[in-house]
Amino acid sequence: MFLSRTLLRRHSVLPGFDLALGFTLLYLSFIVLIPLSAAFLKTFTMTWPAFVDAVASPRVLASYRLTFGASFAAAILNAVFGLIVAWVLVRYEFPAKRLVDALVDLPFALPTAVAGIALTALYSQNGWIGSFLPFKVSFTPFGVFVALTFIGLPFVVRTLQPVLEDLHKEVEEAAATLGASRLQTFTQVIFPIITPALLTGFALAFARALGEYGSVIFIAGNMPMVSEITPLLIITKLEQYDYKGATAIAVVMLVSAFVLLLAINGLQAWTRKRQGR
Numbered sequence: 056m057f058l059s060r061t062l063l064r065r066h067s068v069l070p071g072f073d074l075a076l077g078f079t080l081l082y083l084s085f086i087v088l089i090p091l092s093a094a095f096l097k098t099f100t101m102t103w104p105a106f107v108d109a110v111a112s113p114r115v116l117a118s119y120r121l122t123f124g125a126s127f128a129a130a131i132l133n134a135v136f137g138l139i140v141a142w143v144l145v146r147y148e149f150p151a152k153r154l155v156d157a158l159v160d161l162p163f164a165l166p167t168a169v170a171g172i173a174l175t176a177l178y179s180q181n182g183w184i185g186s187f188l189p190f191k192v193s194f195t196p197f198g199v200f201v202a203l204t205f206i207g208l209p210f211v212v213r214t215l216q217p218v219l220e221d222l223h224k225e226v227e228e229a230a231a232t233l234g235a236s237r238l239q240t241f242t243q244v245i246f247p248i249i250t251p252a253l254l255t256g257f258a259l260a261f262a263r264a265l266g267e268y269g270s271v272i273f274i275a276g277n278m279p280m281v282s283e284i285t286p287l288l289i290i291t292k293l294e295q296y297d298y299k300g301a302t303a304i305a306v307v308m309l310v311s312a313f314v315l316l317l318a319i320n321g322l323q324a325w326t327r328k329r330q331g332r
Contacts, residue, residue: 091309097302109303114279115288121196122285123311126264129203134257137211138249144212145219159213162206167269174202175274194276199284202270207260214256218249251323258319265312 098106109115144156162170178185178192178201185192192198222245230240268286275282285308292301 094302094305097299098306101299101303106303109300110307115304117280118283118285118288121199122265125200125203126261129200129207129264130257130261132204133207133211133260134253137208137256138215138253141212141215141219145216159209163209170205171202171270171273174205193274196282198274199271199282202274203264203267206267206270207264210259210263211256214259215249215252218252222248250326254319254323258316262312262316
């Protein structure tokens with residue numbers, strides 16, 4: 056046993072743990088930690104009253120409510136329908152299945168500005184879809200929700216697909232032979248297994264929506280106190296050379312997103328622990 060472990064370590068394809076960990080920390084420092092710390096350092100040059108004025112003005116608070124609210128609602132909707140889409144792609148065979156599978160990745164590949172222009176054209180009052188709707192979508196907060204839903208769907212689908220592919224149909228058949236209904240099979244057998252992956256997809260879609268800019272500014276209308284998102288407000292302050300105000304709002308967004316993602320990861324860990332994984 057000792058000899059086999061020694062040979063495994065000696066002939067490992069990847070570098071040793073110490074070297075790999077060093078490269079990992081160095082890479083993360085240059086790519087993530089140093090850029091983010093620059094925002095904190097810039098914000099620390101502000102006095103506390105100036106910081107509060109920058110991050111808690113009525114216009115900024117309204118942008119927080121829209122950004123976090125629309126992102127959360129879009130992530131919830133994508134979690135529901137993303138599960139359905141992933142289930143259909145994994146469990147059923149139908150014509151043009153590969154085309155539908157490729158369409159899921161379209162929001163990944165499509166430039167965000169192109170997505171915003173396309174959504175605005177479709178949902179404007181004289182657009183192909185907007186002209187048939189009894190309410191206005193473009194240039195409203197609901198338009199922000201539509202854009203965030205569009206860009207977040209692939210994160211849920213692509214996270215759930217591998218888990219559903221590993222979930223064998225024999226599990227469902229065993230539950231059926233034990234007298235479980237379809238609803239009981241899904242709620243008591245399938246859903247607990249896919250819950251961690253579903254939470255991961257939700258977290259990714261939510262985080263992506265918080266930072267979305269390109270596809271939203273075209274359809275939102277960008278009216279202060281109504282349809283102005285926080286990333287746009289940061290860009291506006293940068294254009295006005297208010298760098299401290301921009302970094303202060305960015306720090307609030309960063310801390311809020313980190314706390315929310317940390318809570319979701321903790322919920323994932325708790326779910327896995329309950330399942331005995």
